[in-house]
Amino acid sequence: MGGATESESKDIKHYTSYLILTNNPMVADTFSEQFPIEFLQEASDREVLLRARDRVHLGHRILTAPLSGSVKPGETPYRSILMTFEREEGVDYFSLVNMERALSIIRDFETSPLANRPSVDRDYQLVDLSLMESALPSLEISGLA
Amino acid sequence: MSQYKVVHYINQFFGQVGSEEMADYPAEKREGPVGPGIAFTMAFGDQAVITATIVCGDSWYNENLDLAKKTVLDMVREEKPDLFIAGPAFNAGRYGVACGSIADAVQTELGIPAVTGMYVENPGADMYREKVYIVATGDNAAGMRRVVPVMAGLGLKLVKRQEIGASIEEGYLPNGVRKNFFDQKRGSLRAIEMLLNKLHDKPFVTEYPMPSYDRVPPGPAIRDLSRASIALVTSGGIVPKGNPDHIESSSATRYGSYHIAGVDDLTSETYETAHGGYDPVYANQDADRIVPVDVLRQFEKEGKIGKLHDWFYSTVGNGTSVASSKRFAMEITEKLLAQGVDAVILTST
Amino acid sequence: MKLELGYIDIHGIRFGDRNAVEDGILILNPGPLIEQVLADPHIRQAHLEIANPGESIRITPVKDVIEPRVKVEGPGGIFPGMVSKVDTVGSGRTHILRGMALVTVGRIVGFQEGIIDMTGPGADYTPFSKLHNLVLVMEPADGISPHDYEKAARMAGLQLAVTLGELARDLTPDETEVFKTPRIAETFDAALRGLPRVGYVMMLQSQGLLHDTYVYGVDAKRTLSTIIRPTELMDGAIVSGNCVSACDKNTTYHHLNNPVIRDLLDQHGKTLNFVGMIITNETVYLSDKVRSSDWTAEMAEYLPFDGAIISQEGFGNPDTDLIMNCTKLEKKGIKTVVITDEYAGPDGKSQSLADADALVNAVVSTGNANMPIVLPPMDRVIGTLDYVDTIAGGHDGSLRADGSIEAELQVITGATNELGYNRLSAR
Numbered sequence: 057m058g059g060a061t062e063s064e065s066k067d068i069k070h071y072t073s074y075l076i077l078t079n080n081p082m083v084a085d086t087f088s089e090q091f092p093i094e095f096l097q098e099a100s101d102r103e104v105l106l107r108a109r110d111r112v113h114l115g116h117r118i119l120t121a122p123l124s125g126s127v128k129p130g131e132t133p134y135r136s137i138l139m140t141f142e143r144e145e146g147v148d149y150f151s152l153v154n155m156e157r158a159l160s161i162i163r164d165f166e167t168s169p170l171a172n173r174p175s176v177d178r179d180y181q182l183v184d185l186s187l188m189e190s191a192l193p194s195l196e197i198s199g200l201a
Numbered sequence: 202m203s204q205y206k207v208v209h210y211i212n213q214f215f216g217q218v219g220s221e222e223m224a225d226y227p228a229e230k231r232e233g234p235v236g237p238g239i240a241f242t243m244a245f246g247d248q249a250v251i252t253a254t255i256v257c258g259d260s261w262y263n264e265n266l267d268l269a270k271k272t273v274l275d276m277v278r279e280e281k282p283d284l285f286i287a288g289p290a291f292n293a294g295r296y297g298v299a300c301g302s303i304a305d306a307v308q309t310e311l312g313i314p315a316v317t318g319m320y321v322e323n324p325g326a327d328m329y330r331e332k333v334y335i336v337a338t339g340d341n342a343a344g345m346r347r348v349v350p351v352m353a354g355l356g357l358k359l360v361k362r363q364e365i366g367a368s369i370e371e372g373y374l375p376n377g378v379r380k381n382f383f384d385q386k387r388g389s390l391r392a393i394e395m396l397l398n399k400l401h402d403k404p405f406v407t408e409y410p411m412p413s414y415d416r417v418p419p420g421p422a423i424r425d426l427s428r429a430s431i432a433l434v435t436s437g438g439i440v441p442k443g444n445p446d447h448i449e450s451s452s453a454t455r456y457g458s459y460h461i462a463g464v465d466d467l468t469s470e471t472y473e474t475a476h477g478g479y480d481p482v483y484a485n486q487d488a489d490r491i492v493p494v495d496v497l498r499q500f501e502k503e504g505k506i507g508k509l510h511d512w513f514y515s516t517v518g519n520g521t522s523v524a525s526s527k528r529f530a531m532e533i534t535e536k537l538l539a540q541g542v543d544a545v546i547l548t549s550t
Numbered sequence: 551m552k553l554e555l556g557y558i559d560i561h562g563i564r565f566g567d568r569n570a571v572e573d574g575i576l577i578l579n580p581g582p583l584i585e586q587v588l589a590d591p592h593i594r595q596a597h598l599e600i601a602n603p604g605e606s607i608r609i610t611p612v613k614d615v616i617e618p619r620v621k622v623e624g625p626g627g628i629f630p631g632m633v634s635k636v637d638t639v640g641s642g643r644t645h646i647l648r649g650m651a652l653v654t655v656g657r658i659v660g661f662q663e664g665i666i667d668m669t670g671p672g673a674d675y676t677p678f679s680k681l682h683n684l685v686l687v688m689e690p691a692d693g694i695s696p697h698d699y700e701k702a703a704r705m706a707g708l709q710l711a712v713t714l715g716e717l718a719r720d721l722t723p724d725e726t727e728v729f730k731t732p733r734i735a736e737t738f739d740a741a742l743r744g745l746p747r748v749g750y751v752m753m754l755q756s757q758g759l760l761h762d763t764y765v766y767g768v769d770a771k772r773t774l775s776t777i778i779r780p781t782e783l784m785d786g787a788i789v790s791g792n793c794v795s796a797c798d799k800n801t802t803y804h805h806l807n808n809p810v811i812r813d814l815l816d817q818h819g820k821t822l823n824f825v826g827m828i829i830t831n832e833t834v835y836l837s838d839k840v841r842s843s844d845w846t847a848e849m850a851e852y853l854p855f856d857g858a859i860i861s862q863e864g865f866g867n868p869d870t871d872l873i874m875n876c877t878k879l880e881k882k883g884i885k886t887v888v889i890t891d892e893y894a895g896p897d898g899k900s901q902s903l904a905d906a907d908a909l910v911n912a913v914v915s916t917g918n919a920n921m922p923i924v925l926p927p928m929d930r931v932i933g934t935l936d937y938v939d940t941i942a943g944g945h946d947g948s949l950r951a952d953g954s955i956e957a958e959l960q961v962i963t964g965a966t967n968e969l970g971y972n973r974l975s976a977r
Contacts, residue, residue: 125757138835154870191835368977369977381959382976384975388809388915390809395914396885397746400856407912
């Protein structure tokens, strides 16, 4: 796999419907009215990425970076990904490369979260929510992928 | 202070037995240091002494691997050394492979720390750098004087169980383990110096080599499958019953080409798997599960594909070396192209 | 642009009944300063402490490190758009209290990062162990959101740093340095011809809560890649809102003292022609990444650069931006060197970066952030140890019964800074 650039989608598509794939209850609650949510309750962050990868094979595209945030894999248990809702013919290579690359990193790290204290857990949820929220302005303007 | 005991492994040339014509010299143990061992003795000072030197022909080692390893290990075991040194082999390929191999065996089977040395392009380097500390040398023996103290120093650290620093500090070939250390200059300055070298086309060394992904651009799509000739190629190890070509169950050194004109179905009477890396039950019951001849025949009859190619190619992809795989692929591809095949379905397990 | 920096060297900090700098000692009356901090209702409690190099002190959880500066001459004030009003800075004269820093400490979220040890093995890995630190420990008002607290803590730190900086206004500097950055037209002067045209692409963390950077008060998330004059950073045009992953985030102190800028300016006119600097962000939305990197590459070609240093901030997601920026510049024929840290796992065997490309063939590594480290107990802790187990790089049981900490290098503020501030590297 080379850099992401060599497979950046050259065809512009405008999407109008999206879904959020997440294991973060805070994200599921916050966006439940705006987007269809695939909520993988109690799934690990790796399981969320695997599901996203599977969806890419089914013809969805990813719109946000799978490894978003600098809280390292293995620290935060939460991961949320914004994807296109419609399934298209064929597989978007850019989405696939990004997913596989993210998965190879997650595999290297242990997935046990650092601490199971409820307050810390809530904080991880909050930061993950904030990362998803930061994608929205770009989404609202054009829905370009 | 008691000295550490060292055993030194060298080849027939450095052992002063002879050069290429004596490469089949069987392993021989001699007392004390021989040849470059003298230089090591000086480098060790009063900290260590070479009690024995094993002189071994490069061909003898490489062509009698199991026997050679056992023989040399027995010799080393007898000496009960604290440290084992091999080479340095510089750019001599078979010598480098032998050094890497025996140093690895000594470490793994006798639990004795080992150090060797060779040039970065020596085939032994890539093969063993992640298993054994290999000190980086130049490509010829003129570098002996510089290299011996580095090997000796690293060896002593290993014996004393001291912390081994980064490859660049200790002089060994990067071995896949990233280690931190404090450089002389701060990162921003190093970056500028590196950039200036790059801009002036001067050599520079990256501090982090990118992992090299073997990029294969996908071929163009088949426009009309109904006219295409499709071949089956597999690393799943499916072979005619009895494995007539004796394809190895692992580290395969060959592949087979098998005629399937008129064959609609692979059965447990006619085909089997030679692959040693998975449970063979289901493949033996029905080899179509690995090489889907039955389905493709069906498609051929239905006109979905133009033709199932008359030959399928098979090897065992279990510990197969990258080099072998590349070689098989090149040869198979040439044959397929010569026979006008349009596409290949590659199956594995 | 021409900026003169005047350094007032600080050799110690003391609490007293007034605010002044006397004979290199910073004297502070903490009461009124604390009142200033508590004027923000989001902060329930705050106090100041002092930590000097070599003392057996552990400061944690560190939010930001800021150097007090003041604009003596020239337009604008320090931290324009954040504390001072918006005005283009980077010219004139600025005074600096050198040898000290303001360290803000407070729990924003439970996995709040950042340890600074003033002595011991941990001290070797952070530049802040060599400074006289004034530590502002803050506690949030009950029930406020992390967003509000982050902002309050950030502003408190910046404002206090400005207040302290004021003390340097009328002092005579112990040392001065002048920096001149050329206009584009000047980069084509005869004297500079024959020197390679070198640029600096600085990537800024910009992904969300605890992942933000501010440029003249603008959230970098919504910015397009743009040009900035290097001396603007020296007056605080870029400020950190980033407190995830202590080891490789750029504190405000790092922004003020950007080493790539310093070293490039040092060599300008000698070995290279420092043409200019581009700042670009690291986002969550994928097509934003494409846009930002395309824009950066276009600008680099426009100026033009022959070569560029690219520094990043963070790990994982930013690695994709890093590879995009680098490969796009290389494809335009602009030679690049990338400065990044590594996440090669505690055993050093994992893949160091989350992305890769063969074109990225010149990398300066600022170290493996996963390196295990044991930090011995310190006599005094400023802040709290409650969160050590959970800060990035720690783990359950990180904090041992004797007060020592078993964690990864990640926990130490500034340890693997990707501006190349430190000498740490890896092979």
